[in-house]
Amino acid sequence: MIDINTQVKSRERVSAHGEVFTAEREVKAMCDLVADECRRFDSTFLEPACGDGNFLAEILTRKLDALENDSDFERKSLIALASLYGIDILPDNVTACRTRLYDLWDKRRNFDGALRTRAREIVTANIVQGDTLNPGEIIFTEWTHDDSFIIRRVKDFKLSEEVDGQYELPL
Numbered sequence: 001m002i003d004i005n006t007q008v009k010s011r012e013r014v015s016a017h018g019e020v021f022t023a024e025r026e027v028k029a030m031c032d033l034v035a036d037e038c039r040r041f042d043s044t045f046l047e048p049a050c051g052d053g054n055f056l057a058e059i060l061t062r063k064l065d066a067l068e069n070d071s072d073f074e075r076k077s078l079i080a081l082a083s084l085y086g087i088d089i090l091p092d093n094v095t096a097c098r099t100r101l102y103d104l105w106d107k108r109r110n111f112d113g114a115l116r117t118r119a120r121e122i123v124t125a126n127i128v129q130g131d132t133l134n135p136g137e138i139i140f141t142e143w144t145h146d147d148s149f150i151i152r153r154v155k156d157f158k159l160s161e162e163v164d165g166q167y168e169l170p171l
């Protein structure tokens with residue numbers, strides 16, 4: 001049963017974009033299916049129709065909870081943020097998802113300005129507007145980290161090239 005107050009914004013958006021948000025109970029149940037991965041700070045997730053981030057927010061919360069007592073929280077929490085990718089066709093959902101993930105991260109500590117700037121750069125690069133069914137122009141960023149650098153950009157890549165690669169079968 002769909003909760004019309006929390007899962008739907010408008011009849012028009014449902015009919016044009018299939019926009020029905022997943023209820024929290026189902027989000028949690030689905031994340032439970034991959035519970036270990038959701039707690040690993042550097043495991044990568046891509047939500048191809050992320051909406052305002054119901055799944056990505058739950059995964060980030062689990063990752064940050066798992067790190068809560070880690071002495072390297074600042075660095076690892078940023079890596080956790082950088083491990084989450086999302087695409088949505090509606091720009092307002094993209095903005096809402098970026099803000100939601102950033103705020104979830106930001107409220108955990110009194111981070112300094114440089115970390116906050118990097119966190120904003122990460123959510124802007126990782127949560128993008130686009131049509132997942134036509135991924136030709138969707139550009140993502142790969143991030144890397146080591147013990148001394150918190151996190152830095154490696155390269156940008158086209159999602160379509162990654163998808164094509166995965167679908168290639170060996171002869």
Ligand SMILES: C[S@@+](CC[C@H](N)C(=O)[O-])C[C@H]1O[C@@H](n2cnc3c(N)ncnc32)[C@H](O)[C@@H]1O
Pocket residue numbers: 017018019020021022023047048049050051052053054055087088089090093130131132133
């Ligand atoms: C069913 S909602 C789900 C949102 C979120 N994943 C959740 O479970 O709450 C579907 C989302 O997909 C987006 N969407 C629809 N068609 C899309 C497409 N071709 N590419 C990317 N996003 C799309 C809509 O804007 C909407 O936010």
